[in-house]
Amino acid sequence: MNKERIIQSISRGCWAVAINRARNHQQALDFMQEALIAALEVIPRYSDKDEDELIRILARCAINRITQTQRREIVKSKYIGVVADDSYFPSAESFEEEFIYNDFTRVLRSRLNSLQQRILDERIQPSKTTLRIYERDMDEKERRKADGKLVMNLNSGYINDTHISQSLNISKATMSRNVAEIKKKAVELFEDQGERQSRKFA
Numbered sequence: 001m002n003k004e005r006i007i008q009s010i011s012r013g014c015w016a017v018a019i020n021r022a023r024n025h026q027q028a029l030d031f032m033q034e035a036l037i038a039a040l041e042v043i044p045r046y047s048d049k050d051e052d053e054l055i056r057i058l059a060r061c062a063i064n065r066i067t068q069t070q071r072r073e074i075v076k077s078k079y080i081g082v083v084a085d086d087s088y089f090p091s092a093e094s095f096e097e098e099f100i101y102n103d104f105t106r107v108l109r110s111r112l113n114s115l116q117q118r119i120l121d122e123r124i125q126p127s128k129t130t131l132r133i134y135e136r137d138m139d140e141k142e143r144r145k146a147d148g149k150l151v152m153n154l155n156s157g158y159i160n161d162t163h164i165s166q167s168l169n170i171s172k173a174t175m176s177r178n179v180a181e182i183k184k185k186a187v188e189l190f191e192d193q194g195e196r197q198s199r200k201f202a
Contacts, residue, residue, distance in 0.1 A: 011032075017031075
């Protein structure tokens with residue numbers, strides 16, 4: 001069995017899948033690397049197969065790994081959009097991404113307490129109260145700027161934790177603690193899903 005020849009046999013097809021699934025060339029290279037690692041990992045399990053059958057098995061494992069990696073990237077990018085401090089409006093670029101993100105959010109929400117659920121909901125889709133607080137804050141900053149005063153974050157253009165804490169009538173410290181807990185649970189869920197996908201496609 002010539003491992004190099006077998007890997008070369010599946011590389012072109014895997015690259016075509018990786019290019020189709022990736023957002024850019026670098027991500028396609030990352031997908032390809034994961035695919036070839038997956039193929040190499042399972043070779044010892046099927047050493048008794050003839051070469052043609054082994055190529056089919058490895059190609060399936062490699063393409064499954066690309067799919068798995070793409071899904072993890074989708075979830076990761078959406079998770080960052082929810083919990084990062086510079087973006088509260090995550091959006092999907094395809095139906096598949098929207099489905100994966102919504103499923104992740106649903107499971108995450110089930111692991112949160114009621115206050116944390118409200119915070120997550122505000123970060124994903126701010127309420128009218130939060131939007132009014134944000135608009136009032138921006139108006140005040142514009143007024144201070146017009147008066148010649150130094151204004152921080154005038155052009156930030158996003159709703160932050162201060163706006164949400166005011167909307168929910170909680171302290172900044174309470175907000176900070178709960179955001180940290182949301183992040184922790186999101187990371188745990190992200191890792192749990194990754195482990196399940198790894199077992200599924202192994």
